[in-house]
């Protein structure tokens with residue numbers, strides 16, 4: 001009797017027995033492989049199919065979970081599973097040396113293992129952060145970094161951010177010092193405006209939309225056209241979806257996504273497609289605008305225009321891409337634009353929430369920052385802050401760095417061994433997934449005195465930090481890690497200076513812990529404060 005005819009002859013109860021038997025075989029096979037694995041490391045025992053996903057708590061704080069595991073197992077190298085993917089976690093700087101070595105021969109170029117989900121949403125062969133195609137990554141990264149790291153872009157963006165702060169100040173003053181303001185929401189909007197302006201040269205009015213949603217009397221609302229605000233809301237929705245979608249697609253195996261969580265799978269995939277359409281329409285509109293400007297007339301050198309014109313007949317001669325002589329394709333520009341919106345906004349806005357939190361929790365340190373600001377920038381808080389003076393704000397910078405040490409927005413770095421390698425004294429096969437526990441290394445007693453205490457002075461010049469012990473902007477072969485580092489640091493210093501010179505900040509609930517969650521970065525979910533203007537409000 002063939003297997004097919006045997007199966008078709010089964011009764012319902014016999015079917016149940018067959019299915020139960022198959023499940024038992026699968027589970028036995030799974031645990032046989034688990035208990036006989038090479039280099040067994042301490043770690044929570046995984047379940048078949050889902051691994052430790054149920055313990056990771058996808059929406060909650062994976063950084064806190066990883067930290068607990070590192071403490072529970074008393075080890076700086078341990079393992080977990082997402083789905084059936086085994087992952088080695090490294091939480092000590094010296095163990096991370098092979099992974100973070102800045103050499104072209106580094107074995108950990110790829111960000112995590114290849115994931116069917118990330119391929120499904122087309123992220124593994126375009127853009128930068130998740131791109132696994134070396135040549136394509138190198139091309140995109142070259143364009144992106146050349147623009148974002150150029151002094152001209154930094155200067156322009158800082159000046160635009162300062163102007164946006166004046167707009168923010170107006171809204172905050174109008175809301176009044178008795179209004180509880182959730183800075184996690186407000187700052188997200190602020191950074192949408194800031195990145196949109198830096199990337200496209202045009203305002204998005206995300207803060208205005210948020211302000212209008214809080215103000216009850218209609219005559220107090222701003223008069224931005226509704227269609228404009230609605231279009232921005234759609235961009236905001238897309239940005240928020242992007243990380244959630246990437247987390248879902250990366251961590252969940254295809255079987256679970258396609259058969260059990262099908263609704264979510266389709267929802268995320270469609271939202272990602274919609275974001276791509278929105279970005280393409282922004283690009284095409286700009287292209288048409290450029291085409292309508294006669295040759296020889298000047299163009300505004302914002303990021304989008306530079307990406308569109310470099311290595312074309314309209315090249316503005318502002319950025320040089322070296323040996324790369326071809327222009328970018330529409331799809332490459334779309335991916336780079338998405339990068340600045342998705343990677344650039346949450347990281348900076350969440351980091352700034354953590355800065356505000358530490359300002360409130362450490363008033364003596366805040367006073368030291370204020371003292372420096374008065375000394376370097378003068379005592380008039382309404383005076384503009386030139387880009388060049390940010391470099392002289394050494395204590396402010398140390399404060400920001402200490403916040404990023406204790407609250408890294410990327411709490412772990414995803415890597416994958418391209419070839420067989422030795423890590424932690426053990427041999428590992430090519431394809432091994434390795435996560436560097438950033439929070440673990442940045443608070444390791446081996447590298448830091450009083451690691452859990454907030455001490456900005458430890459970052460002042462002349463203080464030595466052990467190799468790989470401080471990695472909030474990453475490390476390893478992807479050149480200088482995060483290409484947005486200078487942009488992010490300058491922006492965070494500027495905003496710190498602007499906010500604490502112009503407002504007294506008070507947490508609404510001084511005893512409440514920080515509310516955080518994780519998508520692909522660690523978000524501050526809520527930060528309610530009262531803001532009292534220090535400068536008399538006029539008009």
Ligand code: HEM
Nearest residue numbers: 128129343344347348351410472473474475478482484488
């Ligand atoms: C406080 C703010 C920020 C933090 C803490 C941060 C941190 C990081 C980290 C840890 C990485 C991964 C590095 C690695 O795997 O070794 C990264 C990558 C990246 N960041 Fe940032 N980032 C910030 C802001 C920004 C901004 C504002 C931009 C854009 C303007 C940006 C663009 C990128 C890109 C494109 C990558 C991928 C680089 C590559 O794979 O080659 N980041 N960032």
